[in-house]
Amino acid sequence: MIQLRHACLATLAVILSTSVNAAEVNASASYVLTLGGINIAAMTVDLEDDGSRYSLxxxxxVAGLGTLVASGTAKATSVGRSSGRNLMADKFGLETRANGESFNVDVSFAGRDVSAFQVQPPIIDNYDRVPLERRHLTGVSDFLSTFVLKGNGLDKSLCQRQARIFTGVERFDIAMSYAGDDEATSPRTGYQGPVVLCTVNxxxxxxxxxxxxxTTYLxxxxxxxxxxxxxxxxxxFIPYRVLLGTNMGDLSMVLTKLTQ
Known part of the structure; x- marks a missing residue:
């Protein structure tokens, strides 16, 4: 279960992205997640921004999928400043519930540095866990605000990004690269129109x-x-679709509804 939670954190980190102006925003995006073509979860992301402060x-x-994915719920929040080129989190929180168990993460930031964090129940530092070091907790962001990307338009500059992410459990880096332009045409989704493709390492x-x-596979x-x-x-700019190839089939997230 611990490794599954870590994978969920990393997957969420790969899955979530957006971009913003100084104008006031109050919007909601709904998604369906599938694994190997089977629906496993429904997700909603609410975004508010008054031009100086944001909340996500x-x-x-999660409906679950046999022994592969446990059924349950997940909630995540990020709040902070939105007036700069990138969103800057002050606080991040995560709560998951599955099989009668709960898992909670709370992280506080001072600028781009972690000032405090707490995990309940605590992660046991087994021999094969790579130790977190203090130097790993500087110049970082949480995985929700990191992927709220500000840009000048729907072009390849959206994909030219690197980030250092701390989830409260793991520290990892991502590098995004431009892969091409495409057109979303399906009437069953929440958007039809031009899209930009980005690959993620x-x-x-x-x-x-x-x-x-x-972790090795990712x-x-x-x-x-x-x-x-x-x-x-x-x-x-938000994800219209996310695709992650796994040895259990494609993990896919697709936008189904968009409201403001």
Whole structure:
């Protein structure tokens, strides 16, 4: 279960992205997640920004898939400053519930540095867990605000990004690269129009388990792709689709509804 939680954190980290203007924003995006073509979760992300402060709220209901994915719920929040080129979190929180058990993470930031964090129940530092070091907790962001990307338009500059992410459990880096332009045409989704494709590379730094097959797979994968779409007329750009190839089938997230 610990490695599954770590994988969920990393996957969420790969999955979530957006971009914003100084104008006031109050929008909601709904997604469906599938694994190997089977629906496993429904997720909603609410975004508010008054031009200087933002809040992101994610909620997910996981239906589960046999022994591969446990059914339950997940909630994540990020709040902080939005007036700069990138969102800067002050606080991040995560709560998951599955099989009668709960898991909670709270992280506080001072600028780009972690000032405090707490995990309940605590992660046991087994022999194969890479130790978190103090130097790993500077110049970082949480995984929700990191992927709220500010840009000048729907072009390849959205994909030219690097980030250092701390989830409260793990420290990892991501590097995004431009892969091409496309057109979203399906009438069953929440958006039709131009999109930009970005590939994502995942580099684990610390807090992960060296014996984790999922961490190793993510680090070696060359098939993590995000399609970005504009969030209505707000100046944000959000994931229209996310695709992560796994040895259990494709993990996919698709936008199903968009409201403001």
């Amino acid at each position: 709220d994610l909620s997910a209901n 995942y580099d684990p730094i610390s807090g992960h388990f060296t014996s984790s097959d999922i 680090a070696e994968s060359n098939r993590i792709i995000i399609w970005y779409a504009p969030l209505l007329e707000t100046g944000y």
